[in-house]
Amino acid sequence: MRGVALAAALLAVASGPVKAGDAPDNQATIRGCITGAAKLYRLPPAMLVILLNVEGGSLGRVSPNTNGTVDIGPIQVNQIWLLEIAAHWSATISDAYKALRDNFCANVEAGAWILRRGLDEARDNFWEGVGYYHSHTPEHKSRYLRDVLREVLRLRALVETADTSTRLDQPQVIAPLH
Secondary structure (H helix, E strand, C coil): CHHHHHHHHHHCCCCCCCECCCCCCCHHHHHHHHHHHHHHCCCCHHHHHHHHHHHCCCCCCEEECCCCCEEECCCCEEHHHHHHHHHHHCCCHHHHHHHHHHEHHHHHHHHHHHHHHHHHHCCCCHHHHHHHHHCCCHHHHHHHHHHHHHHHHHHHHHHHCCCCCCCCCCCCCCCCCC
């Protein structure tokens, strides 16, 4: 029940949900959504930033897949999760779909929930669980993990070349570039 209550809180962030068409500079809300979802599901916040960047989605975006499904919103949640997400949120499938598409916090919370399920399934083998976020098919999972590694290395290079006046000794959340 605690998870559902926090999920509901994430869906109604005090400053208002980030909606399609909002200014992308609402960094405090974005950071709050990422860190809240990460804490709820015991994930490194940076992993959610990495998934957001690898997935390349955005608010309002629905991307068709070759298998006839679609990926929804910033973290590109596949529609196959709609029934389970709706049940997780005690919502209708239609409301879950709209929230995934148009509400940054809801989308990230759902992505974090899916990632946690993958990690649990992989018995906390972190990289196996990250691969499961995308697919259980070995070749798709391997390709996805290569994309994740590329993004980790890209973000690492950004941090290493950051202005020396930035305090790099404290954890940083780098917002998605989309």
